[in-house]
Amino acid sequence: MLTNRIGRQLLQNQRRVAPSASFSHNWAGNISWSAPVVSPTSQEELQDLIRNTPGKVRVLGTGHSFTPIANSEDLIVSLKRLPRKLELNKEKSTVTVDGGATLFELASYLRENGYALKNTPSLPHITVAGAVLTATHGSSGVSSVTGKALLGNQSSQTSAMTFISPTGDLFRCERDGENGDVFPGCVVSFGTLGPVSELTLDVVPEYEVLQAMYGHMGPDAPKWSTDTLINNFDELLTDTDSFSVFPDWVEDSGGMIVMRHFGHGVQPAGQWHGVNLTIEDLPPMLGTTVDMKSTFTGPSSEVLFWFIDEGKEYGPQPPHEIQLEYFVPLDEAKKALETVRNVSRHWGTKIEEDPLGRNKLLYCELRAVAADDLWLSQTTTIDGRDTLALAFGMNKFAGMESVNESANQMERALAEAGLPVRPHWAKVSTYTPSQIRSFYPEGAKNFASLCDSMDPTGKFRNDYVNAIFFP
Secondary structure: OHHHHHHHHHHHHOOOOEEOOOOOEOOOOOOEOOOOEEEOOOHHHHHHHHHHOOOOEEEEOOOOOOOHHHOOOOEEEEOOOOOOOEEEEOOOOEEEEEOOOEHHHHHHHHHHOOEEEOOOOOOOOOEHHHHHHOOOOOOOOEOOOOOOEOOOOOHHHEEEEEEEOOOOOEEEEEOOOOOOOOHHHHOOOOOOOOOEEEEEEEEEEOOEEEEEEEOOOOOOOOOOEHHHHHHOHHHHHHOOOEEEEEEEOOOOEEEEEEEEEEOOOOOOOOEEOOEEEEOOOEOOOOOOOOOEOOOEEEEHHHHOOOOEEOOEEOOOOOOOEEEEEEEEEHHHHHHHHHHHHHHHOOOOOEOOOOOOOOEOEEEEEEEEEOOEOOOOOOOEOEOOEOEEEEEEEEEHHHOHHHHHHHHHHHHHHHHHOOOOOEEOOOOOOOOOHHHHHHOOHHHHHHHHHHHHHHOOOOOOOOHHHHHHHOO
């Protein structure tokens, strides 16, 4: 087959580029790569590889996507072996990193120099570029004054990016400068404009975060009504700078609330609507392998990430889950949460194939994200509205057919509730390519034109991208 022949030829001819034997599939194991994975060890090697590759090329981060978004029929490039570039510009309050650096590497460097990211996704081991290119996000509280979410996704903190073009040359775009007119289309582009050579993000002086946990998860968790959560959700949003809520819809319990308060001198309340503050560390949960810290104060780089212990990263969690995630308007949170409860309460089936005997639904996580103006961000503004992120960890042992059935149930229910919905680019959904395209009517059209301009032969596209943007 032509594609395999090209891949073998590249592996033979590009002797300086070492094959990446550790990658044969994505983290969850539901996507197997269709092409060899190679790992250049320098910027020059990467540019030569792109310039001399006759077939299709896709770029792989850490393989944490659950869709075929990173797959290729000819060649996959991993940037993990590139030399690290971490350069802080205190005058501009920015940091520039290479395309293979992880969030943990970046956060550790910033902390050593007295700085931090404004906000981070939950997982420290994913790459900065991968998080930006897929609009991966953390969470945000809401201002009690303006009523707007305080913090955006990782992409919204990006001020400049440099891509490697199909000819191996460099293309730079800046939020407020060079090629600024297409910058909103370049940021969330999931590798379709080429490998990221480097990117620049906004930073702030390092800050402390108080994490306050109310309730917890597991068989011994206190039960409290999901009505309490839903009816007081707006209050929760304004009580914190960032949060994660893990409702137990199957048991009709509010589950666990994690509030995070930025700055010094904040004291946690002893209760939240009758749910007691948790002060003892908890047994491993959510795939963690060490005790989970409950209520504590620490630097942002330790508190905002999961899977950090004593300042060191570990993980990711065991690949026993397939993730779904949907984005709906935050101002319709009550309707969305009632819809989610009605659907996911039926996902309590014990999976016989799971050696731990867990339910079909492992967890649900709720977060909020500020609106942005990026063409293909899941949180790109809908009439200025902020976004509620509805994430679900589904038991991998249930099988993909069962997971897809659950996804379709949730998607139909959210549509019937009249809620505008967008799925996460890197997580499983059953929407058709035309449906996904319709969620970004202007953005998708503009992005297709941008791709034609920057990559007229489609070198960096794959079947997944073509089906959505080039039907």
